[in-house]
Amino acid sequence: MQFQQDKGGGRRWRCRTKNKPLFVENLVMYQIRMAALALVVSVATAGLTAPVAMAQTADTAASTPKQVQKAQRKADRKAARAKKNAELKDLEKNGYQPGGDQTNYPQNIQNAEKKSAEAKAKAASAP
Structure with missing residues (x-):
């Protein structure tokens, strides 16, 4: 990243490899992190509900x-x-x-x- 002046006189951080403002890259990273978090939550929810569905009765549990x-x-x-x-x-x-x-x-x-x-x-x- 480097510090550059805009045409309007304001200053913005820009990536050296791409000419996108930093907040756009942060937004993409935020979306990736939220998608990963949603995946983890859904897998954890499925893992917690599966044992309840597969629970045994008291008769077969001690057999x-x-x-x-x-x-x-x-x-x-x-x-x-x-x-x-x-x-x-x-x-x-x-x-x-x-x-x-x-x-x-x-x-x-x-x-x-x-x-x-x-x-x-x-x-x-x-x-």
């Missing part, structure tokens, strides 16, 4: 082996977490403090486990 295995693993993790939390609550009830002083750590948890085992044995032998 694939991969989904059944995933549901089974999730149930197993949930059961293991519940068992661990119940054991921790039992140990806390018998004197173990996981966030407390850890200087006597092995002895603290062993004492709590011993008390817990004695309480379970006593509850099992009671009529």
